[in-house]
Amino acid sequence: MSWRDRVRQKLVPLGRAMECVRExxxxxxxxxxxxxxxLCRGLAEHAQRAGLSKVRVDHPAALFAWTDPALRGVFELxxxxxxxxxxxxxxxxxxxxxxxxxxxxxxxxSGFTADADVFLVPVSPPDARGYCSFGPGVWMSGTGVRFAxxxxxxxxxxxxxxxxxxxxxxxxxxxxxEADVPTGGGTPPQLAPAEEREAAxxxxxxxxxxxxxxxxxxxxxxxxxxxxxxxxxxxxxxxGIQTELVTGGIAELVRKGxxxxxxxxxxPFKVVxxxxxxxxxxxxxxxxxNPVFELYDFxxxxxxxxxxxxxxxxxxxxxLAVDLTGQVAAESFDHRMYTxxxxxxxxxxxxxxxxxxxxxxxxxxxxxxxxxxARCSRIVPGLPAGTPVTVPRTFVxxxxxxxxxxxxxxxxxxxxxxxxxxxxxxxxxxxxxxDARRLALV
Numbered sequence: 224m225s226w227r228d229r230v231r232q233k234l235v236p237l238g239r240a241m242e243c244v245r246e247x248x249x250x251x252x253x254x255x256x257x258x259x260x261x262l263c264r265g266l267a268e269h270a271q272r273a274g275l276s277k278v279r280v281d282h283p284a285a286l287f288a289w290t291d292p293a294l295r296g297v298f299e300l301x302x303x304x305x306x307x308x309x310x311x312x313x314x315x316x317x318x319x320x321x322x323x324x325x326x327x328x329x330x331x332x333s334g335f336t337a338d339a340d341v342f343l344v345p346v347s348p349p350d351a352r353g354y355c356s357f358g359p360g361v362w363m364s365g366t367g368v369r370f371a372x373x374x375x376x377x378x379x380x381x382x383x384x385x386x387x388x389x390x391x392x393x394x395x396x397x398x399x400x401e402a403d404v405p406t407g408g409g410t411p412p413q414l415a416p417a418e419e420r421e422a423a424x425x426x427x428x429x430x431x432x433x434x435x436x437x438x439x440x441x442x443x444x445x446x447x448x449x450x451x452x453x454x455x456x457x458x459x460x461x462x463g464i465q466t467e468l469v470t471g472g473i474a475e476l477v478r479k480g481x482x483x484x485x486x487x488x489x490x491p492f493k494v495v496x497x498x499x500x501x502x503x504x505x506x507x508x509x510x511x512x513n514p515v516f517e518l519y520d521f522x523x524x525x526x527x528x529x530x531x532x533x534x535x536x537x538x539x540x541x542x543l544a545v546d547l548t549g550q551v552a553a554e555s556f557d558h559r560m561y562t563x564x565x566x567x568x569x570x571x572x573x574x575x576x577x578x579x580x581x582x583x584x585x586x587x588x589x590x591x592x593x594x595x596x597a598r599c600s601r602i603v604p605g606l607p608a609g610t611p612v613t614v615p616r617t618f619v620x621x622x623x624x625x626x627x628x629x630x631x632x633x634x635x636x637x638x639x640x641x642x643x644x645x646x647x648x649x650x651x652x653x654x655x656x657x658d659a660r661r662l663a664l665v
Contacts, residue, residue, distance in 0.1 A: 226348030226378070230399045237261065240398040241269035243373045244341050247277050251339035251367045254521075255284035255304070256500055257360040261377045261402045262343040263287040270297045281335045283363065284563065285309055290318050301335065304563030305555075314559045322611065324564045326525035329366055342371035345406050347382035349393040358382030358406070359507065360498030361389050361518045368395050377402040383507050387495070387517030415447040422587035423448040425625035430539060431455040433628060434583055434621060435462070438486040439535045442466040442570045445500055446541025448585040456481060463487035465533060467524050467566040469496040469516070474509040477516075484515075488533045493517050497524040525566040530573035538574030540567045542586040542613075542622070544601050547640040547655065547664050549616035549631045551584050558609030571614045581620040581632070588624035588648035600651035602643050604658035622646065640664040 227234060244250055244266060253259055264287075270278055276296050280289050284304035288294075290312030300309060300318040312318045321334040331337045344364045346355035357364045358379060368374050368391050375398045376391075384390075393399075415423070426448050435441065435456060440463035443449050453472030456462060463484040464473055476482040477494060484492040494516050499507065510516045523529070530536070542551045543561065551571075555561045574582035589598045602624070606612065620632040622643060629642035640659045644652055659665040 229349050229353065230393055233393070233396065234399045234401075237265040237400050238269060240375045240400050241265045243375065243398070244269060244275070244278065246275050248340040249279045249281060249336045251336065251342040251371060252280060252282035252285065252287075253344040253357075253360075253364045253367070254282070254362040255286060255306075255360070256498065257345055257358065257362055257364070257406050258282070258286040259343050259345040259377045259402070260287065260404045260406060261400060262375055265400070266343070267294060267297075270294075279336070281339060283335070303332070303334070304565065305560035310561070320560055322564060324568045326522045326527075326566065326569065328523045328526045328529070329520055330522055331363065331366055331370070332522070338370045338372065339367065340371070341373045341375060342367040344368065344374065344376050345379055345382070345402065346376045346391060346396070347384060348378055348380055353393045354390045355393060355396070356382055356384040357389050357391065357518070359502070361387070361520055362498055363521045365391065365520045366522065373397045375400065379406065383511035385510060385512070385516050385518045386514055387519045388523070389518040416591070418591070419447055419587050422625040423451050426585050426587070426623050427452045427455040429623055429628055430583060430585065431459070434581065434623070435459060435537055436535075437461055439463070439537045439580070440465050440487050440533055442536070442538040442574070443470055444468070444540035444565070444567055444570070445470065446585075448587070449539045449541045450501070452539055461485045463491075464494040464496070465490065465530075465536070466496045467521070467570065468498050468500045469494065469502070470500060471502055471506065474502070474506040478509065486535070489529065490517065495519065495524065497521045521566075525569055527569045527573060530569060531576050533573065534578050534580065536574050536577035536580035537583065538570040538580070539583045539585060540571060540614075542584040542601075544603050544606060544610075545584060545586065545619075545622050545643065546603050546605050547643050547659055547662070548636050549619040549622065549639050549643070550606055550612050551614035551616075551619055552606050552610045553613040554611050556610060557607045564613060567613055572618045575618040575620055582614070582618055583621045583623060584614065584619055585623045588626050588646065589651070598648070598650065600648055600655065602647035602651070602655065604655065604662060624648075637665055
């Protein structure tokens, strides 16, 4: 029996499925790389056709343009991440931004509706027992399905299956629609400028050689530096992975026996995350039905109460800027949001608390943000006005640029400033020393 035969009573055209959305409804949408594009497009078309307004959309890290001018007045986007699709609207105050940083197992984070009227999610076809997979990312989909009044799923025949909580029974889904475009889960990351790639290579070599040790458990965040770390760890032994997002190269480390999870404090011998991000097809194939890989609800993987149980936990995350006392900004460089908090804060706290572990912030020492090609320092005297602190200096153990490693743990403010100036771009060190003297930091 084909999967279409199994769900025949629930398999409907896109327009028919979207009729469950009405005026003033709250619609939850699966996050980020598992954005169900077919259903999102169908909802936008239905809302315009039916003349709906005031439809609230809870879509974490939305990769659909809910804030497009053509949809103004139709949707009110609630999001915890300023993605390229909606970043301009976030800057203009045309969406509701949620600075979420507290995650609890199997709960919707505060600010998102726990019991949405409708939840939109991509899934695999049901297997012989009626179970669908969430494919490359559980995210918060399991929780969304459990609590929503109506669940609409788009079916992707190429979705992989993993272990953990990566499943939903077809009886929990009200309507199925055949997907006509990919979710984007396998989309490769955007290529960083050559200067930044070169800096990332040096930083990853430093982290792998000096800050990661055999038997450690690692978390690596998304970003041009932290997400590039895995291939530099091939000379290590018995590493563990307990993370939020499984990034490129980890599957290869498992295949080569570098990642074994032998010494993990929780989920030994398993690679645990919530989603697979920007992985090429060969890595997705390696992970498919591989019992080493387990995907769980985002609230489970990012629950601080669980993470602080991990020993020798090394957490590595990208920063946009670091001030001379160690404050880390990873969301924006002023009041305008560039990304979001995600799980960075809780993972960095867990790394700082972990016996034998550490929290590591990585960033190139400089950037060229403007069209004029001028270089600016990412080690700064103080964060610009309005810049949110993603990781307080009290939980930042180590900062790494291509110019070295600054160990901040147990250091005074003066010692921190001196260490951070030493790893700043040489072009800015004298100016930073002058600023430090002005601020009485040296």
